[in-house]
Amino acid sequence: MIRVRFHGRGGQGMKTASRIVGTAALLDGFIAQDSPVYGAERRGAPMVASVRIAEAPIFERGVIPAPDLVVVADDTLLDDPAVQPLAGLPPTGGLLMATAHSEEEARRHTGHPGALVARDFLTLALEQVGSAAGVSAALASAACAMLGLSGPAVVAAIGTELEAIGLSPDSIRANLRLAESARAGIQRVELPVRSLAAPRAGSPVVDVAYAPPEVGTPSVTARPNTPLRRTGNWRVFRPVIDPAKCTQCWVCFVRCPEGAIELDAEENPHLDYEVCKGCLICVEECPTGAIAKVREMREWAPSEVTR
Ligand code: SF4
Ligand code: SF4
Known part of the structure; x- marks a missing residue:
């Protein structure tokens, strides 16, 4: 398999x-x-x-x-x-x-x-x-x-x-x-084919045990989860506001599903990139086209290995 x-x-x-x-x-x-x-x-x-x-x-x-x-x-x-x-x-x-x-x-x-x-x-x-x-x-x-x-x-x-x-x-x-x-140009890879896990004797039916939600969804219910789930690392594109085009209409502030846009004392919108998940709803909704989408590309240091 x-x-x-x-x-x-x-x-x-x-x-x-x-x-x-x-x-x-x-x-x-x-x-x-x-x-x-x-x-x-x-x-x-x-x-x-x-x-x-x-x-x-x-x-x-x-x-x-x-x-x-x-x-x-x-x-x-x-x-x-x-x-x-x-x-x-x-x-x-x-x-x-x-x-x-x-x-x-x-x-x-x-x-x-x-x-x-x-x-x-x-x-x-x-x-x-x-x-x-x-x-x-x-x-x-x-x-x-x-x-x-x-x-x-x-x-x-x-x-x-x-x-x-x-x-x-x-x-x-x-x-x-x-x-x-x-x-184009991608060759078949010889993958090591490991054997099928054998069914239990006498029955091909798999029993899936019930687990309560706090076991089945620990990443949602676990208490210290929030600091790990800063949604800023979800972005593929980042929204960038051009203050020169912004009319302070608040639309982006109201529409952002993550609360990642704050207004300052002069009612200018500011993005919190630790929280912004890159859904780009604000880009779509901004009536003046003041928010651009920019591809995320994090630099990888030569010594940095992901695992
Ligand atoms: S991209 Fe999505 S999460 Fe980020 S500021 Fe815009 S609406 Fe909010
Ligand atoms: S939706 Fe656009 S114009 Fe309105 S506050 Fe946000 S950035 Fe400014």
Whole structure:
């Protein structure tokens, strides 16, 4: 069985990416299981999706603790101690990342010695489909290439899954062109195939034990959680206010879902980048276009390794 774990943020389409990979595997004749895990639906919040692909029935369930391939939808997740996207990835596993850093920098920063593909899939998505959400089809297609799934299966899977979430035929065609570019030059990676966990004797049914909410959602209910969840590290883009264009209308202050915009004594809006999660609602809502969106790109010191 091959186990693939996707890490992304709410709104980046990693649930759809995992479904595309699972559907492509099914169309290529494998058995596949995909399951996303996220807390309360919240744009920008880290989420995980798991895909298992096998030639025999799959009895494992839940988040994959030791994946064969990890897909990271943006590199800001690498340094989030509450996410740790590389946890459990063996040195022989594969790593696929969307990042504006070079592959060499990504290898140094992650310390991953195995197969690694690091490309600026976000810029590719913005250029080809005009939306950051395109990173979903791009990463799904690249992951399928690393897994050796066939081109026709990937095309059919993207069509099926994007139609299911309501994209127009034109948008699906644009995503298919993007997927083609995204997988160009990516070779199949020989991943160590580990055996299927054996079902218990006499029953293929998996009993999932009940756990009370304070066990099942410790990151939400744990008391010392708030200092760890400064949402400022969720951003892929940062809003930047141009005071010269601001008319002090308060719209951004009222609309920000995180309370990340404060007004000073003269009623000028100011951003708290420790809290701003980069949802860009303020950019959309500002009536004078005074708020620009700027791509986040944190410098990685040469000695800094993420794990
Ligand atoms: S400041 Fe803007 S981008 Fe940041 S959380 Fe508020 S609305 Fe979203
Ligand atoms: S919405 Fe735009 S114009 Fe209004 S206060 Fe915010 S930045 Fe200024």
